[in-house]
Amino acid sequence: GAVVSQHPSWVICKSGTSVKIECRSLDFQATTMFWYRQFPKQSLMLMATSNEGSKATYEQGVEKDKFLINHASLTLSTLTVTSAHPEDSSFYICSANPGTSGYEQYFGPGTRLTVT
Amino acid sequence: QKEVEQDPGPLSVPEGAIVSLNCTYSNSAFQYFMWYRQYSRKGPELLMYTYSSGNKEDGRFTAQVDKSSKYISLFIRDSQPSDSATYLCAMSALGTGRRALTFGSGTRLQVQP
Numbered sequence: 001g002a003v004v005s006q007h008p009s010w011v012i013c014k015s016g017t018s019v020k021i022e023c024r025s026l027d028f029q030a031t032t033m034f035w036y037r038q039f040p041k042q043s044l045m046l047m048a049t050s051n052e053g054s055k056a057t058y059e060q061g062v063e064k065d066k067f068l069i070n071h072a073s074l075t076l077s078t079l080t081v082t083s084a085h086p087e088d089s090s091f092y093i094c095s096a097n098p099g100t101s102g103y104e105q106y107f108g109p110g111t112r113l114t115v116t
Numbered sequence: 117q118k119e120v121e122q123d124p125g126p127l128s129v130p131e132g133a134i135v136s137l138n139c140t141y142s143n144s145a146f147q148y149f150m151w152y153r154q155y156s157r158k159g160p161e162l163l164m165y166t167y168s169s170g171n172k173e174d175g176r177f178t179a180q181v182d183k184s185s186k187y188i189s190l191f192i193r194d195s196q197p198s199d200s201a202t203y204l205c206a207m208s209a210l211g212t213g214r215r216a217l218t219f220g221s222g223t224r225l226q227v228q229p
Contacts, residue, residue: 006159034216043204043221044160093159103148103208105217107159 003027004096006108013084014116021079021111023094029074031099035067038091038110050077084115119143122205122220131229135192139205139220142186146207149181150217151190154202163203164190195227 003026013019023033032051036044048064050056050071058064066088068080077096081088091112095105122139129135137151148167152160164179166172172179178191188207192199202224206217 002162004159043219046216049216091157095159103217104150104162104165105206106162107152109159110157112157 002098002106004030004094004106004108006094006111008111009109010112010114012114012116015085016083018080018082019084019113021081021092021094021113023077023079023096023108025075025096025106028096028098030077030096031074032097033071033077034095034097034105035069035077035079036093036095038093040091044093047079081113084113086115089113089115117142118221119218120205120207120220123223124221126224126226128226128228129195131195131197131227133195133227135195135199135225135227137190137192137203137205137223137225139188139207140186141188141207141218143207143209143218144183144186145209146218148208149179149188150206151177151179152204152206153199154204154222156201160204195225197227197229200225200227 005024007022035047038044047062048056048058050069052071052074056069071077091110093110095107120141151164153163154160166179169181169183176193180189202222204222205220208217
């Protein structure tokens with residue numbers, strides 16, 4: 001149980017274009033989903049927290065107009081990187097919390113974004 | 117000072133060894149403690165999840181939490197080459213409303229066959 005999927009697993013795009021990444025909880029409903037960014041050999045950096053049906057909460061320093069997050073249902077959250085630039089190239093990982101009494105998060109497999 | 121400190125390693129051990137991974141933290145409000153395993157270019161996988169102090173065992177893995185010392189550990193018995201990965205500790209405070217986790221920087225483990 002507690003499986004989270006992400007799509008696509010790897011994407012290459014040109015500078016200036018937008019890319020959408022999907023995160024789905026496959027066997028549970030996720031009231032809260034999280035988006036992280038990870039650079040090589042570094043730990044996870046939380047970008048934003050999204051709750052179903054409400055606006056995402058962004059961490060300090062994360063541009064909300066650049067990283068658009070939508071949590072339209074209890075099983076789907078999307079991250080759109082708008083007007084991507086090479087410095088946005090990174091590993092993006094989502095996670096989901098089942099929303100019961102616990103605080104554990106279940107992670108997706110990640111999406112590797114390369115902006116050329 | 118970071119809220120959660122974790123030795124980045126790398127830690128290299130022979131197959132069959134007992135591995136000890138540790139994190140210290142400064143926020144006394146942390147109540148939920150997790151250990152994740154992350155293989156290269158993959159998402160983290162939840163290994164152990166404990167609440168407050170005490171021990172929890174699951175197969176070859178044992179998690180310990182000592183809140184008085186603000187110290188948590190993960191022990192891996194009979195380590196295997198397939199255990200080679202980065203291990204991340206994570207924790208959360210009760211009642212913050214955010215359900216966000218604070219992660220350690222991760223310890224890279226290499227189990228030599």
